[in-house]
Amino acid sequence: xxxxxxxxxxxxxxxxxxxxxxxxxxxxxxxxxxxxxxxxxxxxxxxxxxxxxxxxxxxxxxxxxxxxxxxxxxxxxxxxxxxxxxxxxxxxxxxxxxxxxxxxxxxxxxxxxxxxxxxxxxxxxxxxxxxxxxxxxxxxxxxxxxxxxxxxxxxxxxxxxxxxxxxxxxxxxxxxxxxxxxxxxxxxxxxxxxxxxxxxxxxxxxxxxxxxxxxxxxxxxxxxxxxxxxxxxxxxxxxxxxxxxxxxxxxxxxxxxxxxxxxxxxxxxxxxxxxxxxxxxxxxxxxxxxxxxxxxxxxxxxxxxxxxxxxxxxxxxxxxxxxxxxxxxxxxxxxxx
Amino acid sequence: xxxxxxxxxxxxxxxxxxxxxxxxxxxxxxxxxxxxxxxxxxxxxxxxxxxxxxxxxxxxxxxxxxxxxxxxxxxxxxxxxxxxxxxxxxxxxxxxxxxxxxxxxxxxxxxxxxxxxxxxxxxxxxxxxxxxxxxxxxxxxxxxxxxxxxxxxxxxxxxxxxxxxxxxxxxxxxxxxxxxxxxxxxxxxxxxxxxxxxxxxxxxxxxxxxxxxxxxxxxxxxxxxxxxxxxxxxxxxxxxxxxxxxxxxxxxxxxxxxxxxxxxxxxxxxxxxxxxxxxxxxxxxxxxxxxxxxxxxxxxxxxxxxxxxxxxxxxxxxxxxxxxxxxxxxxxxxxxxxxxxxxxxxxxxxxxxxxxxxxxxxxxxxxxxxxxxxxxxxxxxxxxxxxxxxxxxxxxxxxxxxxxxxxxxxxxxxxxxxxxxxxxxxxxxxxxxxxxxxxxxxxxxxxxxxxxxxxxxxxxxxxxxxxxxxxxxxxxxxxxxxxxxxxxxxxxxxxxxxxxxxxxxxxxxxxxxxxxxxxxxxxxxxxxxxxxxxxxxxxxxxxxxxxxxxxxxxxxx
Numbered sequence: 001x002x003x004x005x006x007x008x009x010x011x012x013x014x015x016x017x018x019x020x021x022x023x024x025x026x027x028x029x030x031x032x033x034x035x036x037x038x039x040x041x042x043x044x045x046x047x048x049x050x051x052x053x054x055x056x057x058x059x060x061x062x063x064x065x066x067x068x069x070x071x072x073x074x075x076x077x078x079x080x081x082x083x084x085x086x087x088x089x090x091x092x093x094x095x096x097x098x099x100x101x102x103x104x105x106x107x108x109x110x111x112x113x114x115x116x117x118x119x120x121x122x123x124x125x126x127x128x129x130x131x132x133x134x135x136x137x138x139x140x141x142x143x144x145x146x147x148x149x150x151x152x153x154x155x156x157x158x159x160x161x162x163x164x165x166x167x168x169x170x171x172x173x174x175x176x177x178x179x180x181x182x183x184x185x186x187x188x189x190x191x192x193x194x195x196x197x198x199x200x201x202x203x204x205x206x207x208x209x210x211x212x213x214x215x216x217x218x219x220x221x222x223x224x225x226x227x228x229x230x231x232x233x234x235x236x237x238x239x240x241x242x243x244x245x246x247x248x249x250x251x252x253x254x255x256x257x258x259x260x261x262x263x264x265x266x267x268x269x270x271x272x273x274x275x276x277x278x279x280x281x282x283x284x285x286x287x288x289x290x291x292x293x294x295x296x297x298x299x300x301x302x303x304x305x306x307x308x309x310x311x312x313x314x315x316x317x318x319x320x321x322x323x324x325x326x327x328x329x330x331x332x333x334x335x336x337x
Numbered sequence: 338x339x340x341x342x343x344x345x346x347x348x349x350x351x352x353x354x355x356x357x358x359x360x361x362x363x364x365x366x367x368x369x370x371x372x373x374x375x376x377x378x379x380x381x382x383x384x385x386x387x388x389x390x391x392x393x394x395x396x397x398x399x400x401x402x403x404x405x406x407x408x409x410x411x412x413x414x415x416x417x418x419x420x421x422x423x424x425x426x427x428x429x430x431x432x433x434x435x436x437x438x439x440x441x442x443x444x445x446x447x448x449x450x451x452x453x454x455x456x457x458x459x460x461x462x463x464x465x466x467x468x469x470x471x472x473x474x475x476x477x478x479x480x481x482x483x484x485x486x487x488x489x490x491x492x493x494x495x496x497x498x499x500x501x502x503x504x505x506x507x508x509x510x511x512x513x514x515x516x517x518x519x520x521x522x523x524x525x526x527x528x529x530x531x532x533x534x535x536x537x538x539x540x541x542x543x544x545x546x547x548x549x550x551x552x553x554x555x556x557x558x559x560x561x562x563x564x565x566x567x568x569x570x571x572x573x574x575x576x577x578x579x580x581x582x583x584x585x586x587x588x589x590x591x592x593x594x595x596x597x598x599x600x601x602x603x604x605x606x607x608x609x610x611x612x613x614x615x616x617x618x619x620x621x622x623x624x625x626x627x628x629x630x631x632x633x634x635x636x637x638x639x640x641x642x643x644x645x646x647x648x649x650x651x652x653x654x655x656x657x658x659x660x661x662x663x664x665x666x667x668x669x670x671x672x673x674x675x676x677x678x679x680x681x682x683x684x685x686x687x688x689x690x691x692x693x694x695x696x697x698x699x700x701x702x703x704x705x706x707x708x709x710x711x712x713x714x715x716x717x718x719x720x721x722x723x724x725x726x727x728x729x730x731x732x733x734x735x736x737x738x739x740x741x742x743x744x745x746x747x748x749x750x751x752x753x754x755x756x757x758x759x760x761x762x763x764x765x766x767x768x769x770x771x772x773x774x775x776x777x778x779x780x781x782x783x784x785x786x787x788x789x790x791x792x793x794x795x796x797x798x799x800x801x802x803x804x805x806x807x808x809x810x811x812x813x814x815x816x817x818x819x820x821x822x823x824x825x826x827x828x829x830x831x832x833x834x835x836x837x838x839x840x841x842x843x844x845x846x847x848x849x850x851x852x853x854x855x856x857x858x859x860x861x862x863x864x865x866x867x868x869x870x871x872x873x874x875x876x877x878x879x880x881x882x883x884x885x886x887x888x889x890x891x892x893x894x
Contacts, residue, residue: 016862198620200464200479202369208463212618263877286809286878297616309563311460322456326566332442334453 061136061148062129068144073131074105074124089138090131101127153269157262161224161237168222171269175241176217178272182288184209185277186312188319192217194243196295197312211310211321213300219244223257239265245299256298258291340648342537342597343529344391344590350730353696353773354781358641360592362527362634364783368791369466370489371634372627373477374528375535376557377486378591381405384554386546387536389591404586405488409474409513410435410575411568412487415461416473423472423492430504431512431575438574457567464564474516481620482565483557484572488587492516509579518587526592531630533594534637535609538602545610552613560619596651601640604657604838605633612818615893628814631788636839638785639664642691644698662688662840663851664794666805668870673863680857681804685795689782696777697770703728704766714758718748721765729773740772807841807871809878816880820893828872828881828889844868 007018077083092098108124132148139145146154159167173191180188184197186209193216197209223240239260245253260268267284271277277285308325324334341359355361381403382388388400409431417432436454443450466479474490492515504512539546558565576584594602612629615622640646643660650656667681704721711720722744747764750756756764786803789795793808807815819834820826826834829846836847845864848854854861872889875881883889 198618200466200481200620200624202624203463203465203479204468205463205465206459208460210620282874283877286813286874286880289813290879293617293621296618300618307563309460309567313456313459324453324457324460324567325563326570330442330570331444332453332457332567332570333444334456 060150062133064132064148064150065128066147069132069135069148070128073128073135074108076105085140089134101131151262151266152273153266154262156269157239157265160222161239163224172217172220172222174272175222175268176220178268178270179288181271182268182277183292184312186314186319187274188312194220195312196292196300198296206314208311208313211312212296213246215243215246243295243299249299253298256294258294264288340597340652341593341595342390343533343593344389345593350727352780353699353729353777356729357595357695357699358638358781359530359533359594360526362530362638362784363780364787365780366527366784367467367469368631368788369479369627370477371527371531371630371788372623373466373480373486374489374526375531375630376480376528376553377405377488378403378529378532378589379550379553380483380486380557381587381589384550386532386539386550402588402590404588405486406572406584407490407513407516407518407587408484408487408572408584409516410579411461411478411484411572412473412476413575414439414571415458415465415478416476421473422470425492425500426502427500427504427507427512427514428473430507431509431579434509434578435571435574438578439571442570442574457571461564461568461571479620480557480623481561482568484565484568486557488518488589490516490518513579519589527634528630529591530594531634533591534602534633535606537594537597537599538604538606540597542603542606545606549606549610549613556613556619556622595641596648598654599640599651600654600657601637605637608633608818608838611821612814614822615817616822617817625810625814625817628792628811629818631792632794632811632814632839635785635788635792635794636662638692639688639840642688642695644691644694646695657837661837661851663842663853664805664840665842665848665853665857666807666867666871668807668843668867668874669863672870673866676859677863677867678802678804680853680859681806682802683857685786685803685805688785692782692785693774693777696774697766700770700773701766704762704769708758708762717758717761718744718751718765721762725765725769729769736772736775740768743768743771807874809874812874812878813880816875816891816893820891822893825890825892828875828891831891832868832871843871 072082072086076086090101092102095101104123104127136145136148151157156167156171160171176194177189177191180190180195184195184199185201185207188195193214195209195211196213196215197211199207199209201207221242223242225238225240240257241260242255242257244250244255263280263283264287267280267288270279308323310321310323312319313322322335324332327333343360345360351360354363378389379386382400385398385400389403391401393399413428413432414435417428421428439454440450443453461478464479464481464485465476467475467477472492474492477487477489478485480486494515535549536546539549572584573582576582608629612626613622617625639662640656640660643656643662645659646656650659663684665677665681665684667677669677671678704725707721707724708717711717744765747756747761747768751761786795789805790798790803793811794805795803796806796808797803815835819831819838829844832844832847835841835843836850840851842848842851842853843864844867845854845861848857848861848864854864872881872883875891876883876889880893881889881891
């Protein structure tokens with residue numbers, strides 16, 4: 001089982017590829033990574049990493065090329081400390097007395113300009129994913145190693161789960177901004193109100209999202225909750241966004257809660273900080289859409305029967321909210337800039 | 338054709354595809370148009386299904402024709418501008434008049450009013466559903482409200498001739514001259530066909546009919562009223578100017594649908610009925626409805642393209658089983674090295690080939706039947722030629738020349754005794770097929786993949802090697818159309834349902850039943866992974882709750 005996991009979860013391989021290797025008689029050694037996580041000292045940094053182990057398969061920790069990390073692997077570090085760390089990590093006894101990785105590395109470093117063919121490069125780049133995974137687990141410079149996890153807001157998410165004081169309010173405005181962008185598919189800048197919009201997206205024209213509902217930031221808050229898990233004897237904390245009903249319906253309805261997983265959190269915050277819609281879209285788009293549907297179902301009494309139209313229009317450098325309505329005399333009224 | 342639903346023109350000559358798939362579907366039609374037309378026809382019959390059939394006229398509350406306002410004012414206001422493809426001074430003048438008239442509905446401050454007009458126009462314009470490369474009178478709006486329903490039109494000769502007169506001299510009502518709404522041989526009428534399908538599928542089920550039409554009526558009349566009011570005001574300005582406030586109506590008759598007893602139509606009606614019972618936002622609901630309609634049209638094309646499709650099967654109801662297509666959906670993409678993608682693409686090509694085969698079979702059958710009627714060998718060739726022309730209409734231009742040549746050659750070889758009677762029948766069939774196949778391929782064959790790509794049933798959106806997939810919106814649509822609110826269904830039974838109703842194959846179970854496992858010869862593991870990928874997708878979308886490895890329940894939101 002451990003061997004299996006060493007290949008599959010931490011080694012990031014699939015069973016059938018490995019089986020093919022067996023069939024063709026190729027070496028499987030470079031594909032495994034194994035460390036007994038229960039047998040090592042427990043520290044905060046490690047716990048953080050361990051929490052993504054379930055996702056490790058999909059995160060592809062070894063596949064992300066970051067200059068600092070690859071440079072460290074290849075050059076062996078700049079400072080004295082780094083060099084010591086490097087030789088600790090890639091110790092001779094692990095590397096068959098420096099006969100495998102160290103040789104490939106040396107060949108690459110010494111090759112220089114003479115070797116026109118890049119066979120060394122190829123050999124070395126085969127090593128890289130493996131070494132990155134090794135660094136991810138063993139490097140003492142945890143903050144750098146954490147960058148191999150392709151989540152930008154992982155840290156923030158964990159701190160929110162731990163109920164860090166004051167943090168929730170600060171993140172909330174960013175989160176509202178991200179949700180506004182996710183709902184309307186436009187780069188809105190509104191951070192104080194959550195606008196639940198609906199728009200027609202198949203037009204060649206600029207969409208004009210119609211505002212169906214709006215919530216002030218004071219009506220939204222983050223909640224954490226211990227979800228008891230029957231299978232394990234421990235509680236998993238979960239993060240929720242709660243939305244209070246609109247004022248006129250507050251007596252009859254309860255607040256609506258949306259569970260925010262790490263993926264959703266990342267998706268929304270990336271949008272808030274200028275990310276594009278394609279990142280994590282496959283994982284999150286439908287979920288966000290169904291959250292919107294729920295908000296409209298539950299809170300909008302007759303959302304599309306209101307007399308007044310509120311919508312966003314593009315102006316020079318931003319989007320602004322506009323209103324149009326028809327007064328009793330049948331005259332079209334509206335706000336203009 | 339003796340068994341049709343709708344208004345069949347006995348003397349009319351119809352394209353090859355129309356004889357198989359009804360009058361009519363064409364590849365040129367935009368996916369959104371199917372819904373627009375369907376809603377247009379329904380609204381034109383006052384939200385009554387089952388209208389427009391010839392044999393029932395005279396019954397109470399029964400109408401032969403659907404009636405829709407022309408809404409030229411709204412259309413001009415929204416679409417006619419300086420970038421117009423076919424500019425015309427008459428339209429320019431009409432647009433100016435509309436804008437001038439609109440000021441009676443605006444605040445007195447001129448500049449403020451102009452800004453409001455611009456804003457209103459851009460708001461309405463943001464709902465443009467069909468633009469492509471069309472002239473203003475052929476563009477359409479997304480039907481967020483009944484007032485937004487526009488019927489495709491055409492101005493005869495506008496692309497060839499420029500209008501040279503001085504429009505300022507014309508009375509206003511003449512500015513609309515030459516705009517036609519019913520050039521039968523020009524327009525596709527996929528939405529009409531869908532209206533007929535739903536009508537046929539609800540024959541004898543009055544309650545379902547009532548539910549469907551009242552839900553759609555509610556969707557189009559009661560929701561997004563503010564938008565509808567704006568559209569009415571804009572359109573009203575032109576009606577007041579040109580028609581003295583009494584808007585001219587379009588009057589249309591429906592086409593026809595083959596084999597009205599086919600249980601597939603009932604199934605579509607069930608889907609629609611279930612789908613409309615939702616709490617979604619009106620815009621979202623309409624978007625999903627457009628997906629559902631296009632999906633149904635694709636299913637319909639495949640259903641009738643199946644080699645086992647015949648009139649008896651459709652009449653007895655055995656066709657659901659016999660004509661089920663194999664839509665092998667690939668959810669893995671590159672994850673499995675494209676194994677499943679390859680197979681899925683092959684299924685798609687197979688369905689493509691079926692349609693061509695179906696068309697060829699129709700011709701062969703017909704020609705054989707005509708040959709049986711004509712016992713006199715000397716008259717045979719001429720008789721076949723005449724019948725084919727009567728039935729399908731002549732071939733066009735280049736194909737026509739080739740067709741004539743081929744028949745001429747047949748004539749010679751027949752007269753010289755080189756070719757038997759069977760040879761003639763075969764030869765004529767081939768000649769007719771090759772004369773008609775160019776039109777068939779360019780105007781019909783692409784319809785299914787065009788629709789499939791638009792709704793996320795076929796990927797990639799553009800580009801080579803298409804295959805079947807299930808896009809997010811389509812997935813949501815299918816779940817909504819198959820599960821009642823509050824109903825839960827196991828993931829396994831859901832897959833089975835998708836297979837039984839539409840022929841969608843995802844997991845190993847359905848692949849086995851369909852005989853794909855044996856035919857495609859790929860490891861069962863691929864289907865298992867495919868199924869798991871779908872489960873993951875549904876889970877992320879919140880459509881599935883997983884209780885354990887063995888229990889996952891699908892429910893709509």
